[in-house]
Amino acid sequence: MVDQSIAGPVKAMSVSEGDRSGRARIVIVLLCLGLAAAVFLSLTSGASDASAVNVIRDWLSGAVPFDAALSARDSLIVYDIRLPRIILGILVGAALAVSGAVMQGLFRNPLADPGLIGVSAGSSLGAVAIIVLGATILAPVTALFGTLALPMAAFFGGLATTLVLYQVATRRGQTSVATMLLAGIALAALAMALTGILIFMADDRQLRDLTFWSLGSLGGATWAKIASVGPIIILALAAMPFLARGLNALALGEATAGHLGIPVQRLKYTAIIGVSAAVGASVAVSGGIGFVGIVVPHLLRLLIGPDNRYLLPASALLGASLLLLADAVARTIVAPAELPIGIVTAVAGAPFFLWILLRKRGVVDL
Amino acid sequence: MGCFSRIVAGPMVGLALAFTALQPADAAEGVSVFSDPSKIAAIGGSITEIVYALGEEKHLVARDSTSRYPKAVLDLPDVGYMRALSPEGVLSVNPTGILALQGSGPKEAVDVLKKTSIPFIEVPEHYSREGILEKVRIIGKALGADAKAEVLARDLDDRLTSAEKQTASIKERKRVLFVLSVQGGKILAAGSETAADGMVRLAGGVNAVEGFSGYKQMSDEAIITARPDVILMMSNAGPPVSDDELFGNPSVASTPAGAARKLIRIDGAYLLGFGPRTADAIHDLAVSLYGGQVTD
Numbered sequence: 001m002v003d004q005s006i007a008g009p010v011k012a013m014s015v016s017e018g019d020r021s022g023r024a025r026i027v028i029v030l031l032c033l034g035l036a037a038a039v040f041l042s043l044t045s046g047a048s049d050a051s052a053v054n055v056i057r058d059w060l061s062g063a064v065p066f067d068a069a070l071s072a073r074d075s076l077i078v079y080d081i082r083l084p085r086i087i088l089g090i091l092v093g094a095a096l097a098v099s100g101a102v103m104q105g106l107f108r109n110p111l112a113d114p115g116l117i118g119v120s121a122g123s124s125l126g127a128v129a130i131i132v133l134g135a136t137i138l139a140p141v142t143a144l145f146g147t148l149a150l151p152m153a154a155f156f157g158g159l160a161t162t163l164v165l166y167q168v169a170t171r172r173g174q175t176s177v178a179t180m181l182l183a184g185i186a187l188a189a190l191a192m193a194l195t196g197i198l199i200f201m202a203d204d205r206q207l208r209d210l211t212f213w214s215l216g217s218l219g220g221a222t223w224a225k226i227a228s229v230g231p232i233i234i235l236a237l238a239a240m241p242f243l244a245r246g247l248n249a250l251a252l253g254e255a256t257a258g259h260l261g262i263p264v265q266r267l268k269y270t271a272i273i274g275v276s277a278a279v280g281a282s283v284a285v286s287g288g289i290g291f292v293g294i295v296v297p298h299l300l301r302l303l304i305g306p307d308n309r310y311l312l313p314a315s316a317l318l319g320a321s322l323l324l325l326a327d328a329v330a331r332t333i334v335a336p337a338e339l340p341i342g343i344v345t346a347v348a349g350a351p352f353f354l355w356i357l358l359r360k361r362g363v364v365d366l
Numbered sequence: 367m368g369c370f371s372r373i374v375a376g377p378m379v380g381l382a383l384a385f386t387a388l389q390p391a392d393a394a395e396g397v398s399v400f401s402d403p404s405k406i407a408a409i410g411g412s413i414t415e416i417v418y419a420l421g422e423e424k425h426l427v428a429r430d431s432t433s434r435y436p437k438a439v440l441d442l443p444d445v446g447y448m449r450a451l452s453p454e455g456v457l458s459v460n461p462t463g464i465l466a467l468q469g470s471g472p473k474e475a476v477d478v479l480k481k482t483s484i485p486f487i488e489v490p491e492h493y494s495r496e497g498i499l500e501k502v503r504i505i506g507k508a509l510g511a512d513a514k515a516e517v518l519a520r521d522l523d524d525r526l527t528s529a530e531k532q533t534a535s536i537k538e539r540k541r542v543l544f545v546l547s548v549q550g551g552k553i554l555a556a557g558s559e560t561a562a563d564g565m566v567r568l569a570g571g572v573n574a575v576e577g578f579s580g581y582k583q584m585s586d587e588a589i590i591t592a593r594p595d596v597i598l599m600m601s602n603a604g605p606p607v608s609d610d611e612l613f614g615n616p617s618v619a620s621t622p623a624g625a626a627r628k629l630i631r632i633d634g635a636y637l638l639g640f641g642p643r644t645a646d647a648i649h650d651l652a653v654s655l656y657g658g659q660v661t662d
Contacts, residue, residue: 048458073457076482081454147473203559203580205449205469212450212472219452220474336428336455337446 024310031317047335095278097319100293105247121191123283126157151284158280215340216289229281236278244308400463410467412641419642493564525645533570543594561638569651586617600634
């Protein structure tokens with residue numbers, strides 16, 4: 001556990017601490033309200049005219065619905081399509097945003113994202129392996145796990161990559177962050193090359209599946225998937241707040257953090273396990289949704305400052321809300337068809353982020 | 367290090383168990399006739415064409431983005447690409463039945479659709495004459511139009527058989543290379559087990575590609591070795607590739623097709639749909655390949 005004596009020096013980091021923490025608390029309360037609004041909006045919007053309000057009212061009153069068939073259809077849409085998507089969206093959005101914030105703190109680099117430690121490339125390799133080889137070499141795996149074979153392979157692919165990376169970068173119990181960055185680049189390149197071999201082997205139908213998978217979607221949300229990856233993401237997210245103080249101290253440099261009594265080595269591997277589990281599980285169920293891990297933490301740093309004690313929970317809330325809103329757009333804008341969510345996050349998020357950066361030019365800090 | 371492995375191994379085992387425990391139950395299958403065929407969603411271009419050919423288009427309430435013929439179909443709501451369906455989108459048109467070509471997906475979307483009380487009929491796809499007749503009979507049966515389907519199937523059978531016979535007496539078989547796309551000078555060609563391969567053979571040609579199935583990028587040397595007499599491409603599929611761009615590729619230029627600048631372009635849905643228009647497409651392709659040698 002973190003020594004209390006570090007609270008002083010770490011607090012002295014930001015200039016107007018009291019001012020900022022007050023503001024941060026207000027922002028977090030607003031973000032909670034925002035998430036509640038996003039959930040309500042997602043639950044009541046969609047391609048069909050199914051009314052979530054009616055379904056819930058039916059359910060609460062236990063009344064005999066006017067049109068049994070229509071109401072059965074509506075409750076299926078609300079409980080089996082919209083609700084799992086909302087829960088998955090909250091989990092994935094929070095996981096991606098918090099993982100981004102933690103990685104940026106750990107590497108002390110504003111450009112760091114979970115992709116750096118090879119977890120995304122490893123997850124993709126696992127997923128592509130199932131898409132391409134699922135009917136032939138890996139048939140026993142798909143027979144055993146059915147539709148869950150792909151998320152599982154993606155998760156293990158990401159975790160295995162991170163595991164190798166960690167072993168490479170760790171010498172005598174000390175993990176070198178610089179070695180890890182370089183090894184991460186090499187491993188990601190290797191995973192991409194193997195993915196390339198699989199893509200070469202793929203037939204046209206598999207290629208189309210791959211394309212859609214790489215654009216990302218919450219469309220495959222089922223209760224079974226949530227039950228399988230949900231606990232992993234929740235556990236990883238629950239561990240992250242304990243990293244906040246350590247990451248704050250790490251901003252002063254590894255040696256300084258060590259002198260302040262922070263167990264730097266333990267901090268590093270907790271962060272890496274947490275991030276690879278959260279991101280591996282997210283990539284597994286929703287494909288490649290980019291952009292959230294970089295933009296959300298930066299946006300919040302501009303709003304509430306770099307203190308991780310507020311930044312991590314705020315990132316979780318904003319990441320979840322933004323992904324829900326993006327998914328609501330994806331589900332309704334070309335109804336009855338659907339856009340891949342990765343397109344929505346980039347098209348909506350990128351210009352907005354640029355605009356923020358232009359306004360705050362020169363004051364981006366970590 | 368060892369400690370790290372242990373930390374990871376625990377959740378891995380737990381997760382594997384969680385995955386095995388959560389197998390979704392398979393939906394009940396085996397519907398072949400819609401109890402209420404009044405509002406049908408058609409997924410797959412050839413499915414939609416067959417519904418029109420049967421004169422049953424009044425039942426259609428939605429289509430997918432691959433259904434673009436006949437023109438009237440474009441007025442129906444589009445539920446998206448057949449391999450990226452949104453379950454709520456399909457349900458939003460309130461269908462009483464779903465007719466989907468084999469390969470519609472993704473699997474999760476199809477699973478959710480099968481959970482509803484709406485009958486879901488998957489129509490198999492084979493790139494042959496029998497495949498087309500099978501589609502017609504399955505769709506006819508589903509819509510309760512068996513008699514109409516039998517008439518159409520017989521008619522198509524006659525026309526397909528005679529279309530195939532047109533080239534039966536030709537000795538010199540043309541070698542055809544079907545090019546799906548030319549991306550940055552890379553030729554993506556059709557191997558066996560593709561709609562293009564099936565059409566080339568029905569029209570009395572030989573697929574110049576041997577040794578792979580599906581669509582693959584071909585190396586320059588493989589193109590030269592394939593010695594195609596003719597290049598076949600889809601018109602209206604994405605940005606058009608100019609003749610100069612195709613024949614400007616040195617390996618293509620060195621083949622018989624390149625020397626004679628022999629390129630055939632046919633509408634993609636018409637050529638590869640394996641539906642009611644296929645007999646005409648076979649005839650058109652045969653005439654493009656053999657000209658006057660085609661016997662009617």
